[in-house]
Amino acid sequence: MFADVLLPLPLVGAFTYGIPAEMTSSLKVGMRVLVPFGKKKVYTGIVTDIREPFDKNDTTRQPDFVVKELLEQLDTSPILLPEQYRLWQWIAAYYLCSEGEVMKAALPSGLKLESESLVTLQEEEAWEDAELTPGEQNIVEILRTCKSLSIAKIQASTTLKSVVPVLKHLLELGVVMMQEEVRRKFVPKTEMHVRLTSPHFTVAAIEEILRQLNTKRTQNQYHLLETYLLLSSATAAARLENEHLLQEVSKKTLLEKTEVSDAVLKRLTQKGILEIYPYEIARRRQEDAACLPLHSLNEAQQTAYDSIKQVFTQKDICLLHGVTSSGKTEIYIHLIDEMMKQGKQVLYLLPEIALTTQITERLTKVFGNKLGVYHSKFPDAERVEMWQKMLSDSPYRVVLGVRSSIFLPYKDLGLIIVDEEHEATYKQQEPAPRYKAGDVALILASYFKGKVLLGSATPSIDSYYHAMQGNFGLVELTQRYQNIELPSIEVVDIGDLQHRRMMRGAFSPTLLDEMQQALERKEQVILFQNRRGFAPVVECHTCGWVPRCKQCDVSLTYHKERNVLVCHYCGYTEVLPQKCPACEETDLRHKGYGTEKIEEEVQTLFPGVATARLDLDTTKSRTAYERILADFTARKTSILIGTQMVTKGLDFDHVHVVGILNADTIMNYPDFRSYERAYQMMVQVAGRAGRKGEQGKVILQTKMPDNPLIDQIVTGDYKAFYRAQVQERELFHYPPYYRLVYIYIKHKDVRTVDLAAQRLAQLLRQAFGERVLGPDIPAVSRIQTLFIRKMILKIEPGASRPKIKEWLRYTMSLLMQDKQFTSLVCYYDVDPQ
DNA sequence: AGCACGCCGACT
DNA sequence: GTCGGCGTGCTC
Numbered sequence: 001m002f003a004d005v006l007l008p009l010p011l012v013g014a015f016t017y018g019i020p021a022e023m024t025s026s027l028k029v030g031m032r033v034l035v036p037f038g039k040k041k042v043y044t045g046i047v048t049d050i051r052e053p054f055d056k057n058d059t060t061r062q063p064d065f066v067v068k069e070l071l072e073q074l075d076t077s078p079i080l081l082p083e084q085y086r087l088w089q090w091i092a093a094y095y096l097c098s099e100g101e102v103m104k105a106a107l108p109s110g111l112k113l114e115s116e117s118l119v120t121l122q123e124e125e126a127w128e129d130a131e132l133t134p135g136e137q138n139i140v141e142i143l144r145t146c147k148s149l150s151i152a153k154i155q156a157s158t159t160l161k162s163v164v165p166v167l168k169h170l171l172e173l174g175v176v177m178m179q180e181e182v183r184r185k186f187v188p189k190t191e192m193h194v195r196l197t198s199p200h201f202t203v204a205a206i207e208e209i210l211r212q213l214n215t216k217r218t219q220n221q222y223h224l225l226e227t228y229l230l231l232s233s234a235t236a237a238a239r240l241e242n243e244h245l246l247q248e249v250s251k252k253t254l255l256e257k258t259e260v261s262d263a264v265l266k267r268l269t270q271k272g273i274l275e276i277y278p279y280e281i282a283r284r285r286q287e288d289a290a291c292l293p294l295h296s297l298n299e300a301q302q303t304a305y306d307s308i309k310q311v312f313t314q315k316d317i318c319l320l321h322g323v324t325s326s327g328k329t330e331i332y333i334h335l336i337d338e339m340m341k342q343g344k345q346v347l348y349l350l351p352e353i354a355l356t357t358q359i360t361e362r363l364t365k366v367f368g369n370k371l372g373v374y375h376s377k378f379p380d381a382e383r384v385e386m387w388q389k390m391l392s393d394s395p396y397r398v399v400l401g402v403r404s405s406i407f408l409p410y411k412d413l414g415l416i417i418v419d420e421e422h423e424a425t426y427k428q429q430e431p432a433p434r435y436k437a438g439d440v441a442l443i444l445a446s447y448f449k450g451k452v453l454l455g456s457a458t459p460s461i462d463s464y465y466h467a468m469q470g471n472f473g474l475v476e477l478t479q480r481y482q483n484i485e486l487p488s489i490e491v492v493d494i495g496d497l498q499h500r501r502m503m504r505g506a507f508s509p510t511l512l513d514e515m516q517q518a519l520e521r522k523e524q525v526i527l528f529q530n531r532r533g534f535a536p537v538v539e540c541h542t543c544g545w546v547p548r549c550k551q552c553d554v555s556l557t558y559h560k561e562r563n564v565l566v567c568h569y570c571g572y573t574e575v576l577p578q579k580c581p582a583c584e585e586t587d588l589r590h591k592g593y594g595t596e597k598i599e600e601e602v603q604t605l606f607p608g609v610a611t612a613r614l615d616l617d618t619t620k621s622r623t624a625y626e627r628i629l630a631d632f633t634a635r636k637t638s639i640l641i642g643t644q645m646v647t648k649g650l651d652f653d654h655v656h657v658v659g660i661l662n663a664d665t666i667m668n669y670p671d672f673r674s675y676e677r678a679y680q681m682m683v684q685v686a687g688r689a690g691r692k693g694e695q696g697k698v699i700l701q702t703k704m705p706d707n708p709l710i711d712q713i714v715t716g717d718y719k720a721f722y723r724a725q726v727q728e729r730e731l732f733h734y735p736p737y738y739r740l741v742y743i744y745i746k747h748k749d750v751r752t753v754d755l756a757a758q759r760l761a762q763l764l765r766q767a768f769g770e771r772v773l774g775p776d777i778p779a780v781s782r783i784q785t786l787f788i789r790k791m792i793l794k795i796e797p798g799a800s801r802p803k804i805k806e807w808l809r810y811t812m813s814l815l816m817q818d819k820q821f822t823s824l825v826c827y828y829d830v831d832p833q
Numbered sequence: 834a835g836c837a838c839g840c841c842g843a844c845t
Numbered sequence: 846g847t848c849g850g851c852g853t854g855c856t857c
Contacts, residue, residue, distance in 0.1 A: 005857080009834055015857035038836060038856045065857055100834090823852070 001052065003027065003070060005035055005045035008104040008112055010097070010432065014048050018069040027070075030078025030085065034071040034113065042071065044113045046080050046103065079111065079391060081409045083447045090443055096741070096805065096828040097432035105433055106407035110384035119167060120148040120177045127175045135166050140175060190278035192251040194265070196234055197275050203238045209273055220264045227258045228274065251276060291368040294337060295330055300479040305331050309338075311473030312451050317442060319421070319467045320455040321718070322477030324687030325484055325651065328455050329359065331477075332417050333366055335453065340370070340397050344414025344450070348400045349437060351423035351648070352376065357626065360400065367398050374401030374408065403428060403437040406444055413448040416441045420648070421454035421463055422680050427833040434829045438463075457687065458680040458718070461673075461725050465736040487658070487689040487696035489714045494662070495544040495703030505601040506661050511699040512605065514657045519609060519638060523656040527641045528685045529598050530666045537668050538565065540580035541587040544703035546668050547574075555668040566777060598661060599641050606639070614642030647684035656696055658689040663702040667709065672734045673833070675709050679721050682713050733794050735831070741793040742829040743808075744778070746786040747821075756821050757789035763811045768793060768804075786825070 001024060004014040017035055019027055027033070027047060035045050088102040104112070121143040132140065135158075142157055143149060154163050170176045196206075206229065213222040228249060229235050237245035255262055268274045297305055304320065308331070311318040322328045336346045350359065352375075363371050372386055389395060390409045399405055403426055418426070418438045426437040438454065445452045454463055454472070467474040480486065492508045502509055506529075515525050538558045539546050547556040547565050549572050556565035558576065565574050579586045595615045602611055612618075612628050619625040625645075632640050633652060640646060666678040682700065690696025702710060712721040730737045745760065747753040757775035764772045774791035795804060812826055 002857095007834095007856095009856090011834080011856080013857095017857060035857080041835070041856085063857075067857060104834095822854095 001050055002067065003033070003047045004049035004051070005033060005070075006048050006103055007035070007037065007043050007045045007100050008107070009043075009100040011100055012098050014099075015045070016063065016067055018067050019050070020069050023070060023073050026076070027073055028078050030080040030082070031076075032074040032079060032111065034074060036068050036071060040117070042114070044074065044111070046085075048085065074113070077391070079387070079409070081391075081411070083444075084407070084409050086447060087407075087440070087444055091433050091435050091440060093805070094801070095433045095435050095830045096808070097434070101432045105404065105428070105431075105435075108380050108383035108387055110380045111387065116150050116181055117178055118148045118150055118181045119143065119154060120179070122174055122177055127173055130173045130175060132173075132175070133166075136170055136175070139163070139166060139170065143176065190280050192276050193279035194228060194249050194251050194254050194274055194276055195232070195246070196228075197272055201234070201238055203235055206235060206238060220258075220260045221268055224254070224258045224260055224264050225268060225273065228254055231257065248279060250279070291370075292365045294333060294366060297330060297334060298327070298481070300477060301327050301331050304475050304477045305334055307475040308335065308453065308473075311475060315471075315473040316445065316450075317452045317454065317466075317471070318473040318475060319459055319463050320453060320475050320477065321459050321464070322455065322457060323480055323486070323716075324457045324684065325480050326457075326477045327481035328419070328477070329362065332419070332453070332455070333363070335415060335417070336367070336398055339414040340367075342414060344412050345395065345410050346398045347405065347408075347410065347413060347416045347441070348398060349405065349416065349418045349426070349441060350400065350402065351420050351425040352402050356629075363398070363400055370397040372396030372399050372401075374399055374405040376402055376404060406437050406440050410444075410448070413445060413450045415451050415453065416445050417453045417455065419455045421456040422458055422460040424677070424833045427831075429829075429833070432827060434832075436831055436833075439831065458683050460680075461676050461722065461729065462736045464722055465726060484690060485695040486716060487686050487698045489686060489698040489700055491705050491710055491714060492699055492701045493703065493705045494701045498541075498703075504605065506598055506701075507601065507605065507659075508699070508701055511659045511661075511701065514697055514699055515606070515639070515659065518657045519606065521656070522654075524632065524635065524637075524652065524654045525639045525657045525659065526646055526652075526655055526685070526688055527598060527602070527639060527659045527661060528643075528646055528681075529595050529641065529661045530643055530681065537665070537670075538576065538588055539664075539668075540583060540585060541589045542585035543580060543583040544664075545580050545582040546664075547577075555670050555674075595641050595643060602639055602641065609639060610637040611639045611641060612637040614640060614645045616643070616645075619645065644681055644685075646688065647681055652688065653691050655688055656690070656694070658685055658696065658698045660685060660698065660700045663700055663710065664704060667702075667704070667707070672729070672732070675721075676725060679709060679713060683716065686713070733796075737797065739795040739797075739830075740832055741795065741804075741808075742832050743791040743793060744788055744827050744829065745791075746788050746825040746827075747823065748786055750787045752820060752824070753787045753789050756815065756824050757791065759818070759821075760811070760815050761791055763814055764791065764793065767807045767811060771795065 001019050003017050003019050005017055006014045015035070015037070017033075027050065029047050029050055031047050032044050033047055034042055037043050084106075088099055088106060091097075091102045092099040121140065138158055139154060142154060151163065151167065154167070167176065167178070171178060201209075210222060210225065213219075213225060215222075231249045231254065232247045233245055237243060251262075251265070255265065258264075265274065265276070269276060304322065308318050308320065320328060320331070322331075332348065336348065339346045348363070360373055372389065374383065374386055386396075387408060390399075390411075395411060399408060399410075401408070418441055421438055428435050428437075442452055444450075456463075459467075463472065464474075466472045490510065492510050494503060494508055497503050497508050504512065518525050537546060537555055549556055556572075556574070558565055563576055565576055566572070576588070580588060595613055599611055599613050602609070612632060614625075614628050618628065628637075628640075631637050635654060660682055663678065663682060666681055667674055669677065671677075686696075686698045686700075688696075689698050700710065700713070704710065708724060709721065711717075712724070726736070729735065734740070743760070743764075745753060745756055747756065754775075761772060761775050771794045772791060773794065775789045776791070778788055778790045793804075793808075795801075808828075815821055816824065
């Protein structure tokens with residue numbers, strides 16, 4: 001028999017290996033195996049099929065390669081369930097990547113063993129007369145201190161440029177030996193536990209032992225055994241002949257309870273009554289705390305809850321549109337509880353940054369040890385344990401997790417909640433698979449005939465569109481929890497103020513005034529500055545005009561090297577005009593203000609006031625993020641300056657003023673989704689202002705006060721915003737009407753990429769005609785030494801996906817036939833964010 | 834992805 | 846004349 005093995009590599013298809021005799025009966029599909037690959041590598045693969053070699057009667061179908069044998073079977077039961085593998089296949093097909101890449105993303109690295117070359121010194125006698133160069137001597141010295149070292153470690157401890165050729169020579173001389181070794185990264189944490197040498201001791205036998213121990217000399221032993229029996233309920237188990245009644249007893253607790261030295265326990269083990277054994281424990285201990293009862297829902301929440309359940313009788317997917325602070329989480333908790341009563345599992349997805357201790361604690365209180373939390377910042381060993389727990393007989397019933405938790409081995413998923421459904425972080429950008437967790441969730445749920453609930457205060461245009469089309473059910477929750485008023489939003493025209501020279505840096509007098517007042521009242525302030533406006537935008541300093549693409553209606557991006565304006569969608573290019581076409585002034589400037597600069601200005605404007613910055617730079621670690629928030633909550637800091645991070649579902653009690661420093665940088669992001677993102681961000685950040693019994697204040701600074709989007713934000717009119725957006729999307733053929741695939745090509749030579757891009761665009765147009773846009777230079781036009789070009793494929797509704805995939809593959813192969821393009825790298829981004 | 838093989842320029 | 850650069854192709 002032969003096994004098809006999937007490897008965590010960006011290669012299409014599985015590899016076939018022979019199954020050694022000792023594995024034939026035990027090896028199953030879904031188990032991990034160790035396989036030799038290439039000349040020296042050893043990888044962890046997953047068995048996807050066990051089958052007859054090839055058609056014996058058909059000589060044309062014999063393998064044209066030498067089949068190697070599996071090295072080792074790593075599991076005794078499958079770690080990949082059929083539904084999970086089916087999902088991998090779907091992702092690979094839909095997002096145009098290899099199944100191996102999906103495997104790489106799905107499995108925690110502790111489950112993916114990889115070999116490493118270890119260098120060991122040979123016996124000295126074998127090479128004493130070899131003449132060594134100083135560099136070689138150096139390596140020998142290093143190896144004398146440690147028996148064996150990886151190549152990487154040797155490289156790190158020398159000053160040599162490349163250690164590999166030196167090692168190669170040493171190998172030839174017989175000085176060193178090299179071998180491939182597989183590290184077992186994951187070592188389960190254990191604790192010493194105590195048990196009877198045989199669980200089948202009869203009650204009578206136990207009583208007999210106790211009687212013998214009941215002497216003055218052995219009273220400590222008697223006491224210890226008695227305590228053990230009590231803790232483990234061993235006598236009860238023996239009486240009922242039921243091993244499952246046995247409770248685990250740790251050595252530590254037993255000795256603590258008994259208050260005797262471990263010599264006593266040792267004596268009992270020597271007598272062959274008790275034994276000590278290592279017991280695997282989960283690193284993250286779940287509180288066994290009694291689960292608290294659910295909070296009852298208020299009227300609005302109850303209505304929403306009932307509506308969702310009503311929707312689920314007819315539809316599998318429901319969108320919950322609930323304003324900020326409307327208490328969506330409690331509704332989720334009630335739905336989860338309901339599902340659990342039906343014996344089904346629930347996955348609760350949250351975007352990375354929103355998965356805070358606040359929400360974890362709330363859910364732990366209700367679901368106790370039935371809840372598992374899966375976060376990418378957890379140590380890998382914990383993620384491996386989580387995986388194994390999900391495979392066990394008692395898997396977590398509720399998983400609270402980030403994007404990648406869709407890959408866990410669920411057995412019966414009844415409901416997936418995608419909270420903050422509109423969040424861009426649900427989409428994986430780099431590396432492949434570039435999947436969108438929300439969309440994958442819909443597929444995953446369908447395998448279990450489960451339901452999906454999408455929740456957001458600012459739903460994505462795509463989801464709302466599906467709700468409008470009737471594909472999803474829609475439930476709206478318009479009332480804020482505890483009737484907290486929505487903040488009042490004041491729009492400040494900073495273009496006009498700049499004209500009149502009334503701005504102080506990035507601050508309008510209105511904002512400064514509100515900040516001053518808030519600080520005097522000992523309240524806190526949040527300042528929002530989206531630093532993501534990385535791509536330089538050109539703007540007329542006089543009238544605020546920003547160049548936009550006539551075709552795509554996105555702002556054009558300035559490329560310094562060529563002094564041109566480029567549309568990142570269709571590739572439209574124009575020379576930077578000398579004067580503003582709107583007002584004829586010549587003061588065209590590049591715009592860019594980061595959080596760092598804002599903080600600096602705040603410190604000069606408000607000397608002595610404690611500030612904190614919350615952005616990607618200041619929150620490299622999970623603890624840093626939580627510390628900054630904790631300090632702000634404890635009011636150690638008064639002004640919090642941040643990027644979109646401050647918009648994520650956090651409620652502070654003392655924030656009265658929120659300042660949006662420049663709405664335009666958000667709105668002018670060169671992307672068809674810029675207005676959607678701007679609306680979401682600003683509505684979310686505005687929601688941070690205000691508290692019980694008091695209306696918050698938001699100062700929104702912009703140069704486009706008349707832009708309809710501003711009005712939609714001020715009035716919170718989601719429907720108006722939605723109507724305007726879909727109209728535009730339909731007109732310009734963007735999602736949700738058309739689906740997009742970005743095609744990227746990379747090469748180290750600029751001329752070659754440009755030529756290849758031209759050629760590819762031409763070939764694509766032969767197949768797809770007007771659906772192809774580009775080629776175009778992406779915002780990040782170069783990664784390390786590789787130049788990148790981008791093309792867009794717009795796919796109309798109803799087009800056959802497999803057919804398009806086929807065509808793409810064919811077109812690529814056609815291009816690759818040209819010798820000069822052989823080292824061209826191509827990758828796809830399906831449904832880009 | 835990694836790794837080996839193989840073909841052309843800067844050194845002994 | 847050799848060492849070493851990285852371009853090309855393969856991995857069951």
